[in-house]
Amino acid sequence: MRTYYVDETGFTGEDLLAEDQPIFVQATNDFSDAEALELIASCFGSIGSVELKYSRLARGVRHKDKIIAFIRALAADPMRAGVWVAHKEYALMTLVVDWWMEPLAYRHGLNLYKDGGNHAMANMLYSCLEGFWSSTFRRKLLLHFQRMFRARTIERYEECRALVEKQKQRVDGDREEILRYFSLSFMLLGYQHVTSVPERVLDIALTGLVQLGHAWNERHQGPWTVVHDQSSNMAKQKWIWDAYSAATLPEARFENPGTVAQFPMNVVQTQFGDSVQEKQLQVCDVLAGACAAVLRFDRNDPEDVAYREKLLEAGIESLIIAGLWPSTDVTPESLGRKGWDGNVALEWLTQQMHARRPAKP
Structure with missing residues (x-):
């Protein structure tokens, strides 16, 4: 063997x-x-x-x-x-997209896994947070999301939400648009979503x-x-x-x-x-x-x-x-994902994993 x-x-x-x-x-x-x-x-x-x-x-x-x-x-x-x-740090950005933005998109009928949309969003946000602010701000924002998903307490949730909303009120135009991607899930998914995601979602x-x-x-x-x-x-x-x-x-x-x-x-x-x-x-x-x-x-x-x-x-x-x-690739062509739908494999795997998950004692 x-x-x-x-x-x-x-x-x-x-x-x-x-x-x-x-x-x-x-x-x-x-x-x-x-x-x-x-x-x-x-x-x-x-x-x-x-x-x-x-x-x-x-x-x-x-x-x-x-x-x-x-x-x-x-x-x-x-x-x-x-x-x-x-x-x-970039991997954390992809996970924020997967567990914070994609569920909201899915709820409203948008398949973020089609044509590499999830990869494009992670690349765009990672670059824009540094370009419109700084690498220090990007790291600070990601740290708050990391704390929120690790602790899953209402205190960490509110800290993260407050950081996004406070910064969002200070800016306009493209900068406000970037932060809106992070803020919408606070309004439409809420704290309950944070407590419902699987354990160890940040372990790569x-x-x-x-x-x-x-x-x-x-x-x-x-x-x-x-x-x-x-x-x-x-x-x-x-x-x-x-x-x-x-x-x-x-x-x-x-x-x-x-x-x-x-x-x-x-x-x-x-x-x-x-x-x-x-x-x-x-x-x-x-x-x-x-x-x-x-x-x-x-x-x-x-x-x-x-x-x-x-x-x-x-x-x-x-x-x-x-x-x-x-x-910095953000188009389906540059990502090599034109016509590709990652959700097909994801749904198949989810079904297989549910069928094999060990019963809780």
């Missing part, structure tokens, strides 16, 4: 605005035990450690050359490894795992075993992953822009592994860390810039499978 491994870096749960970790990366590979050992020995053989960790390797300049060689070796065959990446780890699962399923039909690092937070949502990836799901295929969602995904079992014993998880850790480093554009030290350039030259971009990243 084929196996792929997954580990992550930059996970901060439902706090998507942690300043010290703006990037979330999930890395994966399907190496055998022998292949993983050979790769580690060839790139890091002189390092006397029972477990490779990117955080330790990256502290020393001499080890960074080994990391670059490691990335070059992986990029030589990008079908054996890959990463899903997320710019967490499952989103990445699903994308990686589809990528592996497209490369090979399985059946698959999935091994996660045992320190992963994924256990809290394992029932959703098990239901989504199960080999018992009916056959279905959804042609999504940039990816194909093919069901069943043929995951027979999902296990949690010890990264000391599972060398493939160490490969994931180093790959995830290197990818997060190359995407940290907030670090402008000459040494960091030079390191990023070398990682890019080694081919790290070829290992990016998919992700959530800011863009």
